[in-house]
Amino acid sequence: MIEQKIEEEIRKLPEGWIMLLETTAENSMTVSLTALKMLSERGYSGIIISASRPYSNLLSVYKQSGIETRNFYFVDCISRTFVSSTEKNDHVAYVDNVASLTDLSMAVNNMMEEVPGKKFIFIDSITTMLIHNKPEVFVKFLHSILTKMRVHMITGLLVSLEVEIDKSIKAEITQLCDKVIKLNEL
Amino acid sequence: MMMVSPSERYFEWGAAMVRMLTDSGRPGVYVSFHRPFGNVIRALRYYGVDTGKLAFVDVATGMAKEKGQKNPKCIHVPKADVDGIDKAVRDSLKKLNGKKFIFVDSLTIHTFYRPPGQTRRLAKTLIEKIDREHANYIVFNVAEELADLEFIKALSKDVDEIIKMPSK
Numbered sequence: 001m002i003e004q005k006i007e008e009e010i011r012k013l014p015e016g017w018i019m020l021l022e023t024t025a026e027n028s029m030t031v032s033l034t035a036l037k038m039l040s041e042r043g044y045s046g047i048i049i050s051a052s053r054p055y056s057n058l059l060s061v062y063k064q065s066g067i068e069t070r071n072f073y074f075v076d077c078i079s080r081t082f083v084s085s086t087e088k089n090d091h092v093a094y095v096d097n098v099a100s101l102t103d104l105s106m107a108v109n110n111m112m113e114e115v116p117g118k119k120f121i122f123i124d125s126i127t128t129m130l131i132h133n134k135p136e137v138f139v140k141f142l143h144s145i146l147t148k149m150r151v152h153m154i155t156g157l158l159v160s161l162e163v164e165i166d167k168s169i170k171a172e173i174t175q176l177c178d179k180v181i182k183l184n185e186l
Numbered sequence: 187m188m189m190v191s192p193s194e195r196y197f198e199w200g201a202a203m204v205r206m207l208t209d210s211g212r213p214g215v216y217v218s219f220h221r222p223f224g225n226v227i228r229a230l231r232y233y234g235v236d237t238g239k240l241a242f243v244d245v246a247t248g249m250a251k252e253k254g255q256k257n258p259k260c261i262h263v264p265k266a267d268v269d270g271i272d273k274a275v276r277d278s279l280k281k282l283n284g285k286k287f288i289f290v291d292s293l294t295i296h297t298f299y300r301p302p303g304q305t306r307r308l309a310k311t312l313i314e315k316i317d318r319e320h321a322n323y324i325v326f327n328v329a330e331e332l333a334d335l336e337f338i339k340a341l342s343k344d345v346d347e348i349i350k351m352p353s354k
Contacts, residue, residue: 014232016225140298147250150225171331174193175292176220178229 002027002183003034009181010038015118018146018156020126020177024184025161031183032124033065035157036072044155045071045119047111051098051128054079056087073115075107098132101141108145112152120155121145126173127161135169139176146176188345192353193329197291199351200327201233204289207323208239213282215275215321216240217312220292222247223260241278245271249299266299268308275312279321287323288315293341294332302337309341 006021013019023031039046050058055076062069072091077098079086086094093107108121123129130138149156158177162184174180191199197220207214218226223244227237242260247253254262261274279286290312296305315321326345328338342348 014228016228136298143246143295143298144250147222147246148252151222151247151250151252151255153224167331168335171193171329172294175196175329178197180194 002030005181005183006031006034007038009179010035013155013179016150016153016155017178018149018158018176020158020160020174020180022160022162022180022182022184025163027183028125028159028161029061032122032159033062033067036062036122037065037067039120039122039155039157040068040071043118045073045115045117047073047075047108047115047119047121049075049077049104049108049121049123051077051132052124054083054086055092055094056083071115071117073111075104075111077104098129101133101137105141105145109148112148112154118155120157121149123156123158125159125161127159127163127165130165130169135166139169139172142173143176187323188326188328188342188348189351190328190330190333190348191351193331195351195353196327196329197229198233200289200291201230201235203325203327204230204240205233205235207287207289207325208236212285212287212322213239213241214287214289215243215278215282217243217245217271217275217288217290218292219245219249219266219290219295222250222252222254223257223262224255226291227259241281243271243274243278245296249295266296268300268304268311271308272311275315279315285322286320287325288312288321290324290326292329293326294328294335294338297335297337306337306340309337310344313344 021031055074074092076094080094081097095103095107223242230237244254244260245263245266248264249266263270263274
């Protein structure tokens with residue numbers, strides 16, 4: 001049912017729009033995999049900002065799920081803190097940690113310029129990033145990234161988990177997106 | 187006027203207001219803190235707004251340190267400074283004839299980049315346009331959940347009317 005709902009919404013999503021996917025922790029992987037598979041099958045190149053899992057782990061999960069990763073590029077905010085050695089290749093940029101927003105911003109900007117074709121940015125997850133950053137700093141960062149995406153007509157999918165966050169911060173994030181899809185009750 | 191919209195339908199309600207104003211024959215200045223010019227124009231058209239009746243002041247692109255797309259319908263303000271925005275709105279109003287309006291999309295975003303005192307000053311400066319520059323309406327679109335912010339509370343005292351939009 002989650003898959004069906006995501007498919008319906010992504011099919012309707014106009015080019016360059018930004019969607020917030022609200023889900024539970026237990027459903028978040030299903031949501032991510034379904035969305036990424038759909039976008040990949042539609043010929044998008046993807047920039048995946050991961051604040052939850054290291055690149056190597058994501059790559060293997062995506063492959064196991066039958067997702068074509070040839071056109072995926074990753075900004076990994078985890079490995080430098082938690083993994084002793086990291087794989088270096090053109091498809092991944094590492095930043096020190098989730099709180100290194102300037103480095104993260106630079107890495108994403110570089111990828112936006114270098115990745116060819118129609119593309120999307122997938123942020124997994126807003127909730128994790130908020131844990132590690134001051135909310136007002138993070139919201140400014142998010143506005144900046146989303147504006148750049150809008151300038152360059154890049155589609156965006158932001159995953160947010162169903163947890164208690166300050167209502168004004170939640171509202172600031174929500175109003176920055178074009179559409180909110182709640183996948184909590186499914 | 188302050189328009190208080192639920193954050194999940196924030197842009198949709200804003201577009202509905204702009205559409206109502208333009209459909210009634212008024213031209214207007216759309217001040218965008220939220221979205222860059224190219225995006226806002228596409229999004230407004232998606233919701234059926236006649237963007238031919240609008241002039242745009244794009245503050246969002248400059249705040250994100252991006253270069254604005256040149257277009258005669260849009261003035262870009264690179265640094266989100268109050269005087270720069272004021273001048274851009276004034277110059278945009280001059281291009282329009284008859285009864286006109288100013289629509290301010292997401293003033294709260296200005297506080298990400300500038301101290302709240304400056305945002306408050308900006309709001310006051312824009313409200314003064316109603317008398318001085320012959321704008322007949324000014325609409326501030328604010329997310330419902332942000333209505334408790336101090337500067338929004340202060341702004342609510344300066345407006346003549348507050349409209350709450352429904353979530354459904």
